[in-house]
Amino acid sequence: MNAPLQSRQQILERIRAATLDCAQDPAMRAEAYAALPRAYTRHGQLSAEARLKLMIERLREYDAEVVETTPEALPAAIAAQLAASGKHIFVAPYGTPAAWMVTAAWQITGFEWNIDHGLTTAEIEQAEGVVTAASCGISDSGTIVLHHSASEGRRVLTLLPDWHLIILRASQVVETLPEYFARFQQPSGLVTWISGPSATADIEMTRIKGVHGPRFLNVILVRDKS
């Protein structure tokens, strides 16, 4: 077996020898990259209203539950979702906006809340539900994007609980995937694109909801001014 560095050098040598026909200096590479054909649809054509309608429609096709609300009514909407979930133990990221917590929603009797200031995996595994923010919604595919910031939660927090409630603001919803990439040119180190609850079609191509990720995806769409 080769020494580790030897393999690295050997592979790169082989690649270089194999691509002698191609431009090798950085300036030419950048130029070639910039000249790549990109005639696909970048910007959506829908009105703001139609864009949100499509987002909701797509989410529902994935079997996600969606409700709409206003910024003022958000805490009450969260409370209603929690009450309807049938779950009792919840977790939330440490950066959950204080405004969401102003009403009694977060102290309703019978609910147990654990804010993630470094919860252990075992503690998160005990939780039945999680409430988080999101970074973006993409209506074309009904996708919600998490960058796992302070209000979106660590990856494990959004994964173990069986019920995930996402608070998505209307101003965060774009129509196309390229619009998401245009909005976030400096990517976060961690990204999770979520399109509906966990699913599989491995047995006879029958789509079954809920394998390992959350089996229930609920979304509150907040009509802020975009």
Place this chain on the structure above:
Amino acid sequence: MNYSHAELDPRKAHPFPKAVLPVLRNPQLRKNVAHAIDVIQTKRARLVAEKDDWQELRTAASAIRAHALENLGAYLEQFEERCTAAGGTVHWAADADEARRIILDLLRQEKASEVIKIKTMTSTEIQLNPFLEANGVSAFETDLAEIILQLGGEEPSHIVVPALHVNRSQVREIFARRMGLKNLSDDPKELTNAARTYLRQKFLAIPTAISGANFLIAETGSVAVVESEGNGRMCLTLPRTMITLAGIEKVLPRFQDLEVMLQLLARSATGERMNPYTSLWTGVTAGDGPQSFHVVLLDNERSSILAKAKQRQTLKCIRCAACMNACPVYRQTGGHAYGSVYPGPIGAILTPQLMQMKFAQSLPYASSLCGACYEVCPVKINIPDVLLELRAQVVNQERGRAARYFDPMYVGLRIANLLFSSARLFHAAQRLGRIGLGLFTRKDGWIHSLPSIGAKWTQTRDLRGLPDESFHEWWAKRGPQPDKEAK
């Protein structure tokens, strides 16, 4: 019930025409495959049709992948630099043996006796699981299809839905036997739940995971994994240590390139607008996920494929499996006959090349060259063109071998070559053929059965008998005709 197959090692596999026979005689298997393929194809067709810019996306994807390959060395070095800066460790493996050893060494450093895995075809390419087992490490697959295969002692027959050849009652039988669930029904929902319960404790308890990669991003040093079930997210999030095995060709120049790839991949692979989960991570993140992260970059003959102008496009592949779903040959045979983890049209060109054309030479012939694979390929790999190129190479290998004189096909073509080169010989052969074949031609003008090697044709189709007179003979007999146009 035993429907197991030899491990998918192209070095040991039978040639395709022989390997395919058990499948063709197994109506249940063919039915399972055809059903799955029909479902995917219907969904894919609907979702591709709704995408007005599908061809533009294909053109962009093809160009991005070609550009990445043309500049592969630079982009890999950039990936290595950025990934390392973010706390990851990059290893380079020239071949399968080296990749297996690197991974085993990492597992030994972790004192790991068990490891959980996200579905990775590349790990099957290097036969990782048997190697780990032999060295005292139990590898647990976590993708539902992979569990079915692992528990059932089966091999994958498709790169996206690897257990599509197994139906629900067969899954029930495997799970009932291996998980000790006697009362399990064959309801896919119940079967899926059984898998969820079976794996939950493993996710929470096993601190080391192995994944593949759908994309490596040079610009950021990130890795992207595309999945449906959440087993990927579990493996990427819960363990202490993460090892990613990726072919060197998986690199994309920039994060933004995903806007093209993700739109094409899910639609092509499973007929969804977007797969449920796509995860991207960059080195290690304090307080979130594995704190030790390794990438093993695998060459294993990819750089040799890169060196050949026409064949280089093979490496553009993003493993969506649209080509096998569209292939009329795959639909009839399923994946096992290809004797490789990569079946279908892409496998027919990739496998022999990974084997340096020393094995799997029958695969370039496992195609009718109808071009359906090229038409659906989201990165526009001209598979028929590469198939023809590889066929030419196989024929070249056979040139100069004495054994060729015993091959009826070769001898027949040499004789044809001679006859076609002279009008006199050709006409003589026609007359002889008319007499010879006349003995077998029935009253309806068709030959229904021929003896000896001729039977290879007539056992599956009839042959029209030679006419009593050729065009040439008729023309000569007809003599000069008055020219009607002349004044």
